[in-house]
Amino acid sequence: MRKLISLSVALLASVPIAADAASWQPIKPIEFVVTSGAGGGTDNFARVVQAIILKYKFIDQAIIVTNKGGGSGAEGFVYAKMQAKDPYKLTFGTSNEYLLPYVARLGYKPADLTPVANMAADEFLLWVNSASSFKDAKAYIDAAKASPGTYKAGGSQSKDTDQILTGMIEAATGAKFIYVPFQGGNAAAVQLAGGHIDSNVNNPNENIGHWKSGAVRPLCVFSPTRLPGTAKVVGDMAWSDIPTCKEAGLPVDQFQMPRTVWLPLGVPAEAVDFYVDILKKVSETPEWKEWLDRNLQTPRFLAGKDFTDFIVADDLKSKKVIEAQGWIVK
Amino acid sequence: MENIASLFYGFGVALSAYHIGLMLVGVLLGILVGVLPGLGAPNGVSLLLPLTFSMDPVAAIILLTSIYWGALFGGSTTSILFNIPGEPSSVATTFDGYPLAHKGKPTEALSYAFLSAGFGAMVGIILITLLSSSVAEFALRFSSPEFFAVYLLAFCSFVGLGGSSPFKTMVSIGFGFAFAAVGMDSVSGNLRLTYGIDELLAGISFLVAVIGLFGIGELMLTIEEGFELAGIRARISVKDVLSTAATMPRYWVALLRSAAIGCWMGITPGGPTAASFMSYALAKRFSRNRDKFGTGEPEGIISPETADHSAGTSAMLPMIALGVPGSATAAVMMGGLMIWGLNPGPMLFVERPDFVWGLIASMYLGNVVAVILVLTTVPLFAAILRIPFSIIGPIIVVTCFIGAYTVGNRAFDLWLALGFGAIGYVFKKLDYPIAPMVLAMVIGDKAEDAFRQSMIMSSGSMKIFWSNTLVASLMAGALLLAFWPLITAGVDRLLGSVGAARRGHT
Numbered sequence: 001m002r003k004l005i006s007l008s009v010a011l012l013a014s015v016p017i018a019a020d021a022a023s024w025q026p027i028k029p030i031e032f033v034v035t036s037g038a039g040g041g042t043d044n045f046a047r048v049v050q051a052i053i054l055k056y057k058f059i060d061q062a063i064i065v066t067n068k069g070g071g072s073g074a075e076g077f078v079y080a081k082m083q084a085k086d087p088y089k090l091t092f093g094t095s096n097e098y099l100l101p102y103v104a105r106l107g108y109k110p111a112d113l114t115p116v117a118n119m120a121a122d123e124f125l126l127w128v129n130s131a132s133s134f135k136d137a138k139a140y141i142d143a144a145k146a147s148p149g150t151y152k153a154g155g156s157q158s159k160d161t162d163q164i165l166t167g168m169i170e171a172a173t174g175a176k177f178i179y180v181p182f183q184g185g186n187a188a189a190v191q192l193a194g195g196h197i198d199s200n201v202n203n204p205n206e207n208i209g210h211w212k213s214g215a216v217r218p219l220c221v222f223s224p225t226r227l228p229g230t231a232k233v234v235g236d237m238a239w240s241d242i243p244t245c246k247e248a249g250l251p252v253d254q255f256q257m258p259r260t261v262w263l264p265l266g267v268p269a270e271a272v273d274f275y276v277d278i279l280k281k282v283s284e285t286p287e288w289k290e291w292l293d294r295n296l297q298t299p300r301f302l303a304g305k306d307f308t309d310f311i312v313a314d315d316l317k318s319k320k321v322i323e324a325q326g327w328i329v330k
Numbered sequence: 331m332e333n334i335a336s337l338f339y340g341f342g343v344a345l346s347a348y349h350i351g352l353m354l355v356g357v358l359l360g361i362l363v364g365v366l367p368g369l370g371a372p373n374g375v376s377l378l379l380p381l382t383f384s385m386d387p388v389a390a391i392i393l394l395t396s397i398y399w400g401a402l403f404g405g406s407t408t409s410i411l412f413n414i415p416g417e418p419s420s421v422a423t424t425f426d427g428y429p430l431a432h433k434g435k436p437t438e439a440l441s442y443a444f445l446s447a448g449f450g451a452m453v454g455i456i457l458i459t460l461l462s463s464s465v466a467e468f469a470l471r472f473s474s475p476e477f478f479a480v481y482l483l484a485f486c487s488f489v490g491l492g493g494s495s496p497f498k499t500m501v502s503i504g505f506g507f508a509f510a511a512v513g514m515d516s517v518s519g520n521l522r523l524t525y526g527i528d529e530l531l532a533g534i535s536f537l538v539a540v541i542g543l544f545g546i547g548e549l550m551l552t553i554e555e556g557f558e559l560a561g562i563r564a565r566i567s568v569k570d571v572l573s574t575a576a577t578m579p580r581y582w583v584a585l586l587r588s589a590a591i592g593c594w595m596g597i598t599p600g601g602p603t604a605a606s607f608m609s610y611a612l613a614k615r616f617s618r619n620r621d622k623f624g625t626g627e628p629e630g631i632i633s634p635e636t637a638d639h640s641a642g643t644s645a646m647l648p649m650i651a652l653g654v655p656g657s658a659t660a661a662v663m664m665g666g667l668m669i670w671g672l673n674p675g676p677m678l679f680v681e682r683p684d685f686v687w688g689l690i691a692s693m694y695l696g697n698v699v700a701v702i703l704v705l706t707t708v709p710l711f712a713a714i715l716r717i718p719f720s721i722i723g724p725i726i727v728v729t730c731f732i733g734a735y736t737v738g739n740r741a742f743d744l745w746l747a748l749g750f751g752a753i754g755y756v757f758k759k760l761d762y763p764i765a766p767m768v769l770a771m772v773i774g775d776k777a778e779d780a781f782r783q784s785m786i787m788s789s790g791s792m793k794i795f796w797s798n799t800l801v802a803s804l805m806a807g808a809l810l811l812a813f814w815p816l817i818t819a820g821v822d823r824l825l826g827s828v829g830a831a832r833r834g835h836t
Contacts (some may be wrong), residue, residue: 038376038662039655044665055383065376067738070738071531104519157519178786181519190470193470209674209676
């Protein structure tokens with residue numbers, strides 16, 4: 001650590017401050033607050049951003065990553081709330097920033113943070129075990145409709161994105177599943193590969209290993225367009241060969257998880273602009289594109305009004321399910 | 331055999347001056363973070379993670395795993411010297427390690443711990459080498475009911491164990507379950523026992539609890555018992571390390587049994603902590619010297635240490651082959667894997683054999699390096715006990731609080747550590763056992779999750795725990811262990827009455 005700090009001090013001395021920089025500049029180390037445990041998806045996201053900033057020397061200050069993933073990430077957002085006016089605390093999350101307060105009584109409100117940017121969207125797919133007879137989404141949904149409450153749909157955590165999406169599928173089709181919450185997407189992937197559950201709605205990178213080994217099969221992707229990857233992954237199947245759920249007869253046309261970045265309330269507008277500028281630069285590097293490709297995430301850089309509009313729309317859609325399931329805490 | 335050929339290929343990848351240098355650095359750093367309570371392997375690994383971004387994946391994983399090996403070894407040192415476990419998985423090592431060190435034999439105690447740990451690690455790696463493909467398939471057969479049965483097995487092996495009264499053991503376990511329940515519950519998504527206090531959102535870390543219960547609690551007792559200001563007069567010589575090594579083969583039964591328990595708990599994700607507790611409990615139950623357990627019996631050091639390390643190493647397999655991290659450290663390393671562009675999962679063996687077999691080969695080398703390094707440090711560490719308490723005491727307090735803070739960078743954890751120190755003190759004064767509470771905190775919430783997931787899957791029917799041979803035999807084993815004291819008592823009485831009857835005839 002000490003080496004790292006002295007290294008960045010040396011960098012500070014040697015790199016002249018860029019002429020076109022925004023009017024706000026960091027003058028001390030920056031903390032990246034990660035709202036997941038070490039090794040989680042959000043942790044990966046923050047550390048990749050950190051690695052790219054370090055590599056291209058976008059910021060002449062040391063960056064420290066701290067994990068505050070307690071309470072599904074609420075710990076990190078409560079921490080951010082308490083750091084009001086401090087522009088040196090950048091918080092990394094997903095849609096959990098505005099969805100968590102619906103389902104649990106927490107020490108923060110969604111409005112307690114300043115939105116900075118959305119950097120990518122993680123895709124969701126419907127997967128079944130390869131040994132099952134279901135070759136397409138319609139067949140699986142029809143079977144689930146024929147015998148309600150017998151098919152086990154697994155997912156990561158409770159009242160979180162996976163269960164919200166399962167709720168959307170139920171609302172759109174009239175099927176009824178038994179939702180089994182596991183500790184994370186990786187556990188849900190292994191449980192499906194082992195045939196202990198009937199389906200899951202994992203992100204591509206959570207299931208790709210088991211798809212390649214032939215244990216699980218993708219049925220459709222919850223996106224308005226097919227996935228981009230045309231290289232063959234398994235046999236003659238590429239990511240782009242997986243139909244969208246709408247094509248496959250499952251009327252849930254879009255569900256994605258944003259990768260979001262936040263600042264505390266009351267920070268100078270110049271500081272927000274500074275980080276938007278840095279994150280925009282990060283999103284244009286080949287390393288960032290490579291990371292997106294590898295994890296099958298869709299590039300989607302949003303900042304300013306685009307980002308707040310997105311939050312309002314996404315919030316509304318998820319809230320419907322949360323209300324219908326009766327999860328809202330008073 | 332195909333795996334052996336792959337292993338030699340792996341040695342070809344791993345054996346380079348650069349990689350061995352990384353191993354040395356990693357192991358040394360690991361010993362350092364392991365020795366400091368609270369500052370464990372997960373912290374060491376995540377601190378160095380940014381440095382590995384620009385490294386080749388093989389070199390990066392060698393560096394990170396070497397820290398892990400070093401930390402596993404270092405964690406036992408403070409257990410033995412100060413009764414303060416450096417890692418939760420070395421709690422069981424305190425039971426006999428600390429008494430032996432305080433009988434004036436710290437060198438022996440440390441040597442037993444390191445040698446048996448090295449043996450356990452080797453068994454774990456050999457298992458990975460030989461069974462890598464089939465173990466992954468076996469692990470796929472585990473679902474929530476099986477997980478619950480594994481945790482139950484660990485509990486049952488420990489609960490039936492004598493020592494203090496069963497009532498006090500139950501109270502201690504109850505406290506452990508309650509502490510484990512604090513925070514967000516992953517099955518229902520609701521907050522439990524947080525009373526609206528934001529600091530409790532993240533739950534109570536068992537690392538902080540261990541630091542408080544053992545570290546602070548122990549210090550309070552030492553101070554009360556009249557400030558042994560002088561250090562312990564311990565004879566320290568390098569010869570003792572060698573003579574201890576020479577007695578190791580005598581304990582082959584304990585070594586093999588503990589390695590088997592460790593591997594089993596490592597692959598089924600019971601984890602190293604549960605493995606070391608279970609191994610200690612079974613050793614105490616089946617050893618010929620069971621009366622000496624708790625007073626500095628070598629078998630009581632060897633059993634938990636062997637199991638801890640064989641579990642720690644064999645837990646790497648589910649991580650690589652299935653993408654399920656078996657420990658907090660493994661979770662951080664898995665995050666690293668993703669950033670380096672590797673997808674953990676069954677196909678990693680096929681896609682990146684250089685990485686997988688380089689890693690496995692480096693595990694052999696890394697552990698040999700670690701054993702040699704820690705054995706050379708034994709006289710040094712043992713000499714710490716000679717330092718007067720008035721100097722070492724304050725240093726321990728400082729490291730305990732630094733450790734408690736590093737767990738989650740939370741100031742609140744400092745108060746928690748202090749609170750747990752008070753609990754530890756009161757428990758010891760009233761003769762309540764602390765270990766069952768730690769075990770309940772470490773695997774209590776996982777056992778609860780597994781139980782409730784099983785109940786969701788079966789719509790509330792308990793029959794799911796007898797639904798296939800795997801889970802049924804695990805449950806039967808657990809029940810057998812729980813009622814073992816009753817069974818042996820019954821058998822003794824039967825044999826006793828037969829014997830008495832015979833004596834009556836003659």
